[in-house]
Amino acid sequence: MEPAKGVGPDPNGSIDSDGEETRIAAVEEQITVGVEQRETGALRVRRITREEEVDVPVTLRSEKVDVRRVAVNRRVDAEFGPRQEGDTLIIPVFEYVPVTEMRLVLKEEIHVRKHTVEEESVQTVQVRKDEMVVERREGRAGEWVVQDDGAVSRD
Numbered sequence: 001m002e003p004a005k006g007v008g009p010d011p012n013g014s015i016d017s018d019g020e021e022t023r024i025a026a027v028e029e030q031i032t033v034g035v036e037q038r039e040t041g042a043l044r045v046r047r048i049t050r051e052e053e054v055d056v057p058v059t060l061r062s063e064k065v066d067v068r069r070v071a072v073n074r075r076v077d078a079e080f081g082p083r084q085e086g087d088t089l090i091i092p093v094f095e096y097v098p099v100t101e102m103r104l105v106l107k108e109e110i111h112v113r114k115h116t117v118e119e120e121s122v123q124t125v126q127v128r129k130d131e132m133v134v135e136r137r138e139g140r141a142g143e144w145v146v147q148d149d150g151a152v153s154r155d
Contacts, residue, residue, distance in 0.1 A: 042137040044144065049130050055122045066113045072106045079104070088113045 082091045088111050095107040135144040 039140055041139060041142065044135050044137075046133045046135070047130050048133060049128050051126055051128050053124050054127050056125050058121055058123050059118055060121050061116060061118050063114055063116055066115070068111045068113075070109045070111055072108050074106045076104050076106045087115070 076094075079094050080092060082089060084090070091110045091112065092106060093108050093110060095105060096102060097105050134147045136147055137144050
């Protein structure tokens with residue numbers, strides 16, 4: 001069967017009414033997707049250092065000396081130096097006493113005992129603490145806003 005004259009392409013799209021072949025172009029659209037980088041906000045962190053006084057427990061140690069004079073009044077043949085008996089240092093004190101003849105007499109001894117005393121004490125000292133403040137800015141020209149959840153304290 002012949003197609004009718006003056007009619008467009010037949011349903012197969014190959015021959016028109018003049019008997020000439022008709023071509024139909026197939027068109028395909030393509031899309032390219034890209035990413036554009038732009039600043040929508042910013043974040044900054046500042047460190048603030050503060051000094052404050054804190055109480056620090058410490059152990060204070062000191063040494064105290066008890067001095068006791070002990071009268072001896074005993075005759076000796078020669079002078080001698082100090083001696084140690086346990087935790088006591090004994091220092092001899094000599095004196096020449098006139099008698100019909102000169103005799104050396106140990107007049108007294110000085111006993112020195114040392115002991116250590118410890119006491120708990122609290123000293124107030126100056127310490128520094130750093131605080132980190134996190135701020136966020138919306139857009140390029142926005143104002144900096146402190147984030148409450150971003151503050152970090154470091155001792």
